Amino acid sequence: MAYPKNKTYDIDIEELARFAKAMGHPARISILRYLASMDSCFFGDICQELPIAKATVSQHLTELKNAGLIRGEIEPPKVRYCIDQENWEKANEAFRQFFSDIHPNDVCCNPEN
């Protein structure tokens, strides 16, 4: 853009957008999927799953942490990552509600109507 200019949107819209944005990259979806399938997950394990450099993986993890979707804690010399239970539920609910807002027959310009 340039100068953000304080565009404002509803809080819940901003929140859903933040969750969606965090999920808006295949590497980050992969990470979340992987974390969701494991009980124990170190940085190194995640790193091995992805076709990108560790520095980049670390950046993606930071974004997921900032969005609240994951947690990381140091277990020297490793770092253990996992899904953030509370916010994961929040995100789940936000998406669920969002999609439940529209029902097929409401739409007007799809071919079938």
Place this chain on the structure above:
Amino acid sequence: MAYPKNKTYDIDIEELARFAKAMGHPARISILRYLASMDSCFFGDICQELPIAKATVSQHLTELKNAGLIRGEIEPPKVRYCIDQENWEKANEAFRQFFSDIHPNDVCCNPEN
């Protein structure tokens, strides 16, 4: 980045990421919400709902169209937009499945565990 280097991920992961990315901006969430709440929706109506310039709205609409989440058809001199029923369901299902993959008690490093 620089030179994309053909990072590959599973097809379904790519798809979910594309949907999420399209939803990763409050203006686009607003548009989708608005469309989901209306039967009839012209560009001008959408535009009035948002705190950004029409050129920018048009760009966001293009992104949503490219992601397959909406459709637009010309009804001179206006353009009618609506949710793309089929892909909306696809997206809904993709998110639903994604979130259903994790269950609270699987996680390992949340405070409660």
Place this chain on the structure above:
DNA sequence: TTTGTTGTTCGCAAAATTACGAATAATATT
């Protein structure tokens, strides 16, 4: 034919994203 309405496209600019290797920090091991 000129004018008005509607929405897209163009040209531009600032900021954010994605990516990498190298350097660094923090801890454990020898």
Place this chain on the structure above:
DNA sequence: AATATTATTCGTAATTTTGCGAACAACAAA
């Protein structure tokens, strides 16, 4: 104390995103 392991941060670069006003295109109305 020196070395090895692990993961983050730094520096850099290319690309993408977001945004705007102005110009444009398409059609309707006067």
